[in-house]
Every structure is written in structure tokens, then in C-alpha cells.
Amino acid sequence: MTNGSPSESAISPGKPGQSTAVHVRDVTMDFGNGALAVSNASFELETGKFLTILGPSGSGKTTLLRMIAGFETPTSGEITVNGKPVDSAPPHRRSIGMVFQKLALFPHMTAAENIAFPLKMRRFNPKTIPGRVDEFLDLVKLGGYGNRRINELSGGQQQRVAIARALVFKPELLLLDEPLAALDVKLREEMQLEFRRIQHELGVTTINVTHDQREALVVSDDIIVMDGGRIQQHAKPVDLYRAPDNAFVAGFLGVASFINGHAVPGGLASGENFLSGTHAGDFADGTAVRGAVRAEQIRIAAEGGQLTACDTRLTGTVRDTIFEGERQLYVVATEEIPGITFRIYHHDPESFGLFEIGTRVMIGWNARDMKIFESRAS
Amino acid sequence: MPRDSEDRSFRYPLKWRIMDGLNAALDLLWPRRLGRYTGWALLTPALLLVGILVLGLFQIAENSLHTLDTSTFLPGEEYTLANYLIVAESPTYWRIIWRSLLGAGLTVFFTLLLALPYSYMMVRTNKAALRKTLLIVLFLPFFIGQVVRAYGILIVMGSSGAVNDALGLVGIEPIRLLFNFPAVVFGLVQYMLPFAVLMLAPALTAIPRETETAASSLGANWLKVFRHVILPMAKPGLVGAALVVGTLSLTDFAMPAMLGGGSQDFIANAIYDQFFRTADQGLGSALALLLVALGSVIAGVVIAFFGAGTLGMRGRK
Known part of the structure; x- marks a missing residue:
């Protein structure tokens, strides 16, 4: 094999975007402790795509990933990678690279030895190994660091070694088990972009698990949101943000305020008040519903101010205000809907006046800004 | 003041007062400025114990340099490496x-x-x-x-x-x-x-x-x-x-x-x-x-x- 750049050497069989790399069919995992860890999960992932499984801790996302890796066997259902059942071969024969939560680098080896490990274990031609290791050190921008021991590398550099080690044997599938969770924000954002760059360069099918909604939105082609062991929604990042399927998804991505009520045409009724909104799905008038409105969709103005562009207007008092740099967060309690507070982002706080705590204000939104979901009995 | 009686009746729990007393006693016995020697002080008993062992070793070393006088069944007077030669x-x-x-x-x-x-x-x-x-x-x-x-x-x-x-x-x-x-x-x-x-x-x-x-x-x-x-x-x-x-x-x-x-x-x-x-x-x-x-x-x-x-x-x- 010639020493081509990683992008030239095809990793995945089949043409990207045309074949299904991972197929999860009706997978359930029961650890026997009451609740199902994963319940009837099904999805397909195209070759070369980057999928993120997003969910809070305990949502079953890591269990699902470990089943795809073949470390756990589902109670029922089937998982195939490139058409082959994942458990048809023992772990060391599978073509799956994984970056672990705590990286799991080998501390008794140098960076280069770590990266060479899968090549040696998989009996690559010993003559090609040093070249391949250098190639991947360059890919993760660690050229010249090969002889460093793991404890001589920074957190970000260790991440890069872990990525190179998982990719160097050109697996059919790359799995990322929250490897960025322990990094500080700056480094995490940098590594998110790195994951994306490397994934694009190699075109390797990737499944990432995280609880960080920003990471999911930044890196993924597709996102699956999980909660309580169930897949809540599977969509592209933009669609997921714009058109959440249910209140959980609406609340998990972004910052939203929720209002309980019952369905009426063109919105919901909360007590005496009509609030305009868009029904997500068909449900009869009077159904118990939950409206969600994102913080950046709510307008705020001084009492008696101009919010004529909004079809729902409420009056209230600023309870709290937090300066977040690029925006100002207001927490507003309204007279019309007692018992809840609205969270509102006011962008560009430099050029607008600020409202102090206790100021009387007016807030409002339009029908398309509030999504209304059927309340789930829980 | 009305709170005065309350204040006077207030006492710290017994355990705290005992600890305070012990602290005060310790301060008298081992003033704070000796603090940097505390580690050595705590080490002393162990060092003494090892010291006894080392002393014993020296004694053994001394003994090993005398051969047994078979006529008196007592160690001889002169120093010699004969025992090591025997081994x-x-x-x-x-x-x-x-x-x-x-x-x-x-x-x-x-x-x-x-x-x-x-x-x-x-x-x-x-x-x-x-x-x-x-x-x-x-x-x-x-x-x-x-x-x-x-x-x-x-x-x-x-x-x-x-x-x-x-x-x-x-x-x-x-x-x-x-x-x-x-x-x-x-x-x-x-x-x-x-x-x-x-x-x-x-x-x-x-x-x-x-x-x-x-x-x-x-x-x-x-x-x-x-x-x-x-x-x-x-x-x-x-x-x-x-x-x-x-x-x-x-x-x-x-x-x-x-x-x-x-x-x-x-x-x-x-x-x-x-x-x-x-x-x-x-x-x-x-x-x-x-x-x-x-x-x-x-x-x-x-x-x-x-x-x-x-x-x-x-x-x-």
C-alpha cells in the first residue's frame, strides 16, 4: 500500500451516503432493575455520516452505544454493522474504533506506541506501521510528539492520541463515548471542530454520544435525542431545533419556558388566557397540552411599549436579570399566568437599554414561536 | 439586655470543649513555632525501633568476628574472619x-x-x-x-x-x-x-x-x-x-x-x-x-x- 493521505485510502466499503452502515432494529436492553435501559430503539445510519446520540444521564445513550460496539448484548432486537450482526465476531475481530470516556490510553506506552498498538494487534505489515503512525500523528496535528509518554501530554493532546489510535486501523465505524465531557469549555469546542474535520477528511461513519446539546448541534449530520431509554426524535440538527417532536426535545435543546394548558384552535388556553401557538400534531380541543417557547423567541419591552408585532402579549415584572456577555437573560413573572417564570434572551445588550429587577415589562411572541405538544402522562 | 441570660447559659458541646482543652494543653507542651519539627517528632518512635534493630546488627557483626573457643565454650578474644571462611x-x-x-x-x-x-x-x-x-x-x-x-x-x-x-x-x-x-x-x-x-x-x-x-x-x-x-x-x-x-x-x-x-x-x-x-x-x-x-x-x-x-x-x- 502506498503512503497516501488518509483521505485517499477508502475506509468504508460502499459509496458514502448510499448504503446503510449501521442498522439498529427494535433493540431493547433490560438490566433487570425495573426500568428498561433501552426500549425498542430503531434507526439506520448511512455510510460516512456523523450521528450524535444526545440525552441526559441515565437516558440509555451509553448503553445503546455499548451495544453497537458489541460490549453488551441486547435483550432483544438486532444490530448490524455493514450488514453483519455486530456480535458475529469477538470484540478484537470487529472493525470498530472507539474513543472512550476516560480515553483509556496505555500509560506505559508513548503516543506513537499507543497508535501503533491496533496495527500490531491486527497484524499489519510491520514495515508499514511507522509510516502509518506518523501519518495519523500528522492527521491529529501531533507530528513530532510521537515519543512523548502519555503523562507528558496535555488533555487535548491525549484526546488527539485517542482519536488517532481509534482510527489508525481504518475501522468501518467510529464510536465516541463522551470523550470530551472532561475537557474545559474552550478545549471542548476546539476538539468538537477537530472531530468534525477529521471525520470529514476520512469519511468514516461515526456515532457520538453526549449530553452536551451544543456539541451535538455543532458536529452532527444527524441527532438522536434519547430520554428514559426511548428515542424521542431522530432528525437533522436544524430540524430538531426548529421542529421538536415533543416537549422533552424542545426543553433539552436550547432554553425554553413551558406553559401547561389545554388545546384551543390556534394556541392554548391557560386559565382565562389565550396564548397563540402552533400545534405540533393533531389533537382535539381541550386536550391537556404543554406549550414551549424559546428564550430567544420572546420579545421584551418596557410596559406600554411597542410589541404590536406580537400576537400574544403579557405584562409582568423582571424577577432576575443575568448578564451573559453576548446577551442578557431576563426572568419575568407575568400577571396573566401565575406560577411560572419566563426566560428571555435579549441579544445585543450593548445597544438596548437594560431592565432592572422589579421593572414592569411587557413580553410577547407570535403563534409560530410557541410549539404546543400533547402532555404526556408521566 | 434580654439576650444576656441566653448567652450565659449557652455552652459548646462537651466534645468540643474537651478538644479545645486538649488543643490548649498541646500548645503548651509543643508550641506552634516547633511546628516544622512535628514530622520528625512523630517519626522518632519508628526510628528508635529501627535503631534498636541496627544496634543488634552491630552486635551480631561484632560477634561474627570471634570464633568459638572449643575448650571454654566461650567466644575467643581476638578478631578474625574465620567464621566467614568456615561458611x-x-x-x-x-x-x-x-x-x-x-x-x-x-x-x-x-x-x-x-x-x-x-x-x-x-x-x-x-x-x-x-x-x-x-x-x-x-x-x-x-x-x-x-x-x-x-x-x-x-x-x-x-x-x-x-x-x-x-x-x-x-x-x-x-x-x-x-x-x-x-x-x-x-x-x-x-x-x-x-x-x-x-x-x-x-x-x-x-x-x-x-x-x-x-x-x-x-x-x-x-x-x-x-x-x-x-x-x-x-x-x-x-x-x-x-x-x-x-x-x-x-x-x-x-x-x-x-x-x-x-x-x-x-x-x-x-x-x-x-x-x-x-x-x-x-x-x-x-x-x-x-x-x-x-x-x-x-x-x-x-x-x-x-x-x-x-x-x-x-x-x-
């Missing part, structure tokens, strides 16, 4: 030294061979019941003294013991299992196993399970995981356990005495004989110093090559 020129003592070293080496080998899977199982199992069982089985013989244990082995493995009875059931004639070199090594391994398991357990616990999973996902089968990941990462524990088991075996007295039946003496038995049977303090002291030197050199070499392991100061290697 050096005696094939019997060379055999005993060699036997002790070989016995200790074999004990280290077999003990680690048995202890590694035992501790691995104990550390890695998800079943609390199994972990507890393994611990209890490990500790039960630990509570029984060495002599009692050796006696137990004598009973079980004797010519009419349980082992030979069992062999008899399958038609094998009683064989002599005791009073030979393998019997001593067997006894030592049995004696050392808990030490080794206890020293290996923390080293194995320190290897994250994820690291093994990672190795297997990277293409290593279990044998390769063991060879390339577990073994090198458990090295500090293995070195520590080997040192402890090795030095304890090398200097052991009871197992060779009881299971060797007098034919399998280790250095400690030879020393005992010189001190308490022939009353040749000089020769006994020379042998004792030789044993100390032997043990120290081995420990020194091991530490120099492999680091101090889990015995303490974390070496880079």
Missing part, C-alpha cells in the same frame, strides 16, 4: 544458601502465578458474594499461625493423610509427599499467597476496566490484553509482591523446619542451629549477616531495575 569453605552451607535462594525463587514464581488470577478475579468480579467468598477463603488460613498451618499440612499430606487416602481410592500406592524440597515450597506458597494477593489487588484495581475494553476493541485477544496491558500496568504490584514474598521466604524458618523434616534446612534453620544447638554464636552471627546481606542485595537490585513498586516511593521505571 565459604563448607559445601553444606553453600547448599543451604542455594536451597534457600532456589526455594524463595520458586515460591515467588508459583505464588505470583496463583495470586495474579486470584486477585484479578477478586477485583474484577461484579458479584459481591463471589468477592467476599474469595476474601474469606484468602483470610481464613491467614488467621491461623504458620506453625499450626504447617502442622495441618503434615496431617493432611502424611502417609496416612487425606491426600494419600484419596490417591488410594484410585489405586495409587501411598507416596511420600512430605519432608522433601517440594513440600517446603508447597508450604511456603500456601503461606505467601494471601500476602501476594493483597499486594496485587490495589495494583490491579488501578487498571481501569475501560483500558482492557479499549485494548480488545483495538484488536487484542485476551492473551494479548494480558501480555501488553495488564502485565505491564500491574508491574509495580508484581514487583512489590515479589519482593515481599521473596524476602519472607528466603528468611523463613518454620516451613523448612516442619515440612522439610530436618533435611531441607534454609539459612534461618542453620542460624538457629548455631545459636541454640551448638551455641556457636560467632558462626551463627556470620550466617545471619550473610542472610541480611543476601536479602538486601536482592531487594536493592530489584528496586534498582524495576523501581520500588508499590512498596513506596513511586519510581519512574
Whole structure:
């Protein structure tokens, strides 16, 4: 094999975007402790795509990933990678690279030895190994660091070694088990972009698990949101943000305020008040519903101010205000809907006046800004 | 003021007041400016204890330089290296030294061979019941003294013991299992196993399970995981356990005495004989110093090559 750049050497069989790399069919995992860890999960992932499984801790996302890796066997259902059942071969024969939560680098080896490990274990031609290791050190921008021991590398550099080690044997599938969770924000954002760059360069099918909604939105082609062991929604990042399927998804991505009520045409009724909104799905008038409105969709103005562009207007008092740099967060309690507070982002706080705590204000939104979901009995 | 009475009736809990009193007393006895010597003060008792040992060693060294005067049965006056010459020129003592070293080496080998899977199982199992069982089985013989244990082995493995009875059931004639070199090594391994398991357990616990999973996902089968990941990462524990088991075996007295039946003496038995049977303090002291030197050199070499392991100061290697 010639020493081509990683992008030239095809990793995945089949043409990207045309074949299904991972197929999860009706997978359930029961650890026997009451609740199902994963319940009837099904999805397909195209070759070369980057999928993120997003969910809070305990949502079953890591269990699902470990089943795809073949470390756990589902109670029922089937998982195939490139058409082959994942458990048809023992772990060391599978073509799956994984970056672990705590990286799991080998501390008794140098960076280069770590990266060479899968090549040696998989009996690559010993003559090609040093070249391949250098190639991947360059890919993760660690050229010249090969002889460093793991404890001589920074957190970000260790991440890069872990990525190179998982990719160097050109697996059919790359799995990322929250490897960025322990990094500080700056480094995490940098590594998110790195994951994306490397994934694009190699075109390797990737499944990432995280609880960080920003990471999911930044890196993924597709996102699956999980909660309580169930897949809540599977969509592209933009669609997921714009058109959440249910209140959980609406609340998990972004910052939203929720209002309980019952369905009426063109919105919901909360007590005496009509609030305009868009029904997500068909449900009869009077159904118990939950409206969600994102913080950046709510307008705020001084009492008696101009919010004529909004079809729902409420009056209230600023309870709290937090300066977040690029925006100002207001927490507003309204007279019309007692018992809840609205969270509102006011962008560009430099050029607008600020409202102090206790100021009387007016807030409002339009029908398309509030999504209304059927309340789930829980 | 109305709150005054309340304030006066208020008292701190008794425990706090006792602690305050103790603190005040301590401040008087050991003023704060002596703070930087506190560490040394706490170290003193241990240093004294070791000091006594060192004094004893000097005494032994002195004794070893006098030969026994066979006419008076008292140590001679003049200083001489004759005792060391006796040891050096005696094939019997060379055999005993060699036997002790070989016995200790074999004990280290077999003990680690048995202890590694035992501790691995104990550390890695998800079943609390199994972990507890393994611990209890490990500790039960630990509570029984060495002599009692050796006696137990004598009973079980004797010519009419349980082992030979069992062999008899399958038609094998009683064989002599005791009073030979393998019997001593067997006894030592049995004696050392808990030490080794206890020293290996923390080293194995320190290897994250994820690291093994990672190795297997990277293409290593279990044998390769063991060879390339577990073994090198458990090295500090293995070195520590080997040192402890090795030095304890090398200097052991009871197992060779009881299971060797007098034919399998280790250095400690030879020393005992010189001190308490022939009353040749000089020769006994020379042998004792030789044993100390032997043990120290081995420990020194091991530490120099492999680091101090889990015995303490974390070496880079």
C-alpha cells in the first residue's frame, strides 16, 4: 500500500451516503432493575455520516452505544454493522474504533506506541506501521510528539492520541463515548471542530454520544435525542431545533419556558388566557397540552411599549436579570399566568437599554414561536 | 439586655470543649513555632525501633568476628574472619544458601502465578458474594499461625493423610509427599499467597476496566490484553509482591523446619542451629549477616531495575 493521505485510502466499503452502515432494529436492553435501559430503539445510519446520540444521564445513550460496539448484548432486537450482526465476531475481530470516556490510553506506552498498538494487534505489515503512525500523528496535528509518554501530554493532546489510535486501523465505524465531557469549555469546542474535520477528511461513519446539546448541534449530520431509554426524535440538527417532536426535545435543546394548558384552535388556553401557538400534531380541543417557547423567541419591552408585532402579549415584572456577555437573560413573572417564570434572551445588550429587577415589562411572541405538544402522562 | 441570660447559659458541646482543652494543653507542651519539627517528632518512635534493630546488627557483626573457643565454650578474644571462611569453605552451607535462594525463587514464581488470577478475579468480579467468598477463603488460613498451618499440612499430606487416602481410592500406592524440597515450597506458597494477593489487588484495581475494553476493541485477544496491558500496568504490584514474598521466604524458618523434616534446612534453620544447638554464636552471627546481606542485595537490585513498586516511593521505571 502506498503512503497516501488518509483521505485517499477508502475506509468504508460502499459509496458514502448510499448504503446503510449501521442498522439498529427494535433493540431493547433490560438490566433487570425495573426500568428498561433501552426500549425498542430503531434507526439506520448511512455510510460516512456523523450521528450524535444526545440525552441526559441515565437516558440509555451509553448503553445503546455499548451495544453497537458489541460490549453488551441486547435483550432483544438486532444490530448490524455493514450488514453483519455486530456480535458475529469477538470484540478484537470487529472493525470498530472507539474513543472512550476516560480515553483509556496505555500509560506505559508513548503516543506513537499507543497508535501503533491496533496495527500490531491486527497484524499489519510491520514495515508499514511507522509510516502509518506518523501519518495519523500528522492527521491529529501531533507530528513530532510521537515519543512523548502519555503523562507528558496535555488533555487535548491525549484526546488527539485517542482519536488517532481509534482510527489508525481504518475501522468501518467510529464510536465516541463522551470523550470530551472532561475537557474545559474552550478545549471542548476546539476538539468538537477537530472531530468534525477529521471525520470529514476520512469519511468514516461515526456515532457520538453526549449530553452536551451544543456539541451535538455543532458536529452532527444527524441527532438522536434519547430520554428514559426511548428515542424521542431522530432528525437533522436544524430540524430538531426548529421542529421538536415533543416537549422533552424542545426543553433539552436550547432554553425554553413551558406553559401547561389545554388545546384551543390556534394556541392554548391557560386559565382565562389565550396564548397563540402552533400545534405540533393533531389533537382535539381541550386536550391537556404543554406549550414551549424559546428564550430567544420572546420579545421584551418596557410596559406600554411597542410589541404590536406580537400576537400574544403579557405584562409582568423582571424577577432576575443575568448578564451573559453576548446577551442578557431576563426572568419575568407575568400577571396573566401565575406560577411560572419566563426566560428571555435579549441579544445585543450593548445597544438596548437594560431592565432592572422589579421593572414592569411587557413580553410577547407570535403563534409560530410557541410549539404546543400533547402532555404526556408521566 | 434580654439576650444576656441566653448567652450565659449557652455552652459548646462537651466534645468540643474537651478538644479545645486538649488543643490548649498541646500548645503548651509543643508550641506552634516547633511546628516544622512535628514530622520528625512523630517519626522518632519508628526510628528508635529501627535503631534498636541496627544496634543488634552491630552486635551480631561484632560477634561474627570471634570464633568459638572449643575448650571454654566461650567466644575467643581476638578478631578474625574465620567464621566467614568456615561458611565459604563448607559445601553444606553453600547448599543451604542455594536451597534457600532456589526455594524463595520458586515460591515467588508459583505464588505470583496463583495470586495474579486470584486477585484479578477478586477485583474484577461484579458479584459481591463471589468477592467476599474469595476474601474469606484468602483470610481464613491467614488467621491461623504458620506453625499450626504447617502442622495441618503434615496431617493432611502424611502417609496416612487425606491426600494419600484419596490417591488410594484410585489405586495409587501411598507416596511420600512430605519432608522433601517440594513440600517446603508447597508450604511456603500456601503461606505467601494471601500476602501476594493483597499486594496485587490495589495494583490491579488501578487498571481501569475501560483500558482492557479499549485494548480488545483495538484488536487484542485476551492473551494479548494480558501480555501488553495488564502485565505491564500491574508491574509495580508484581514487583512489590515479589519482593515481599521473596524476602519472607528466603528468611523463613518454620516451613523448612516442619515440612522439610530436618533435611531441607534454609539459612534461618542453620542460624538457629548455631545459636541454640551448638551455641556457636560467632558462626551463627556470620550466617545471619550473610542472610541480611543476601536479602538486601536482592531487594536493592530489584528496586534498582524495576523501581520500588508499590512498596513506596513511586519510581519512574
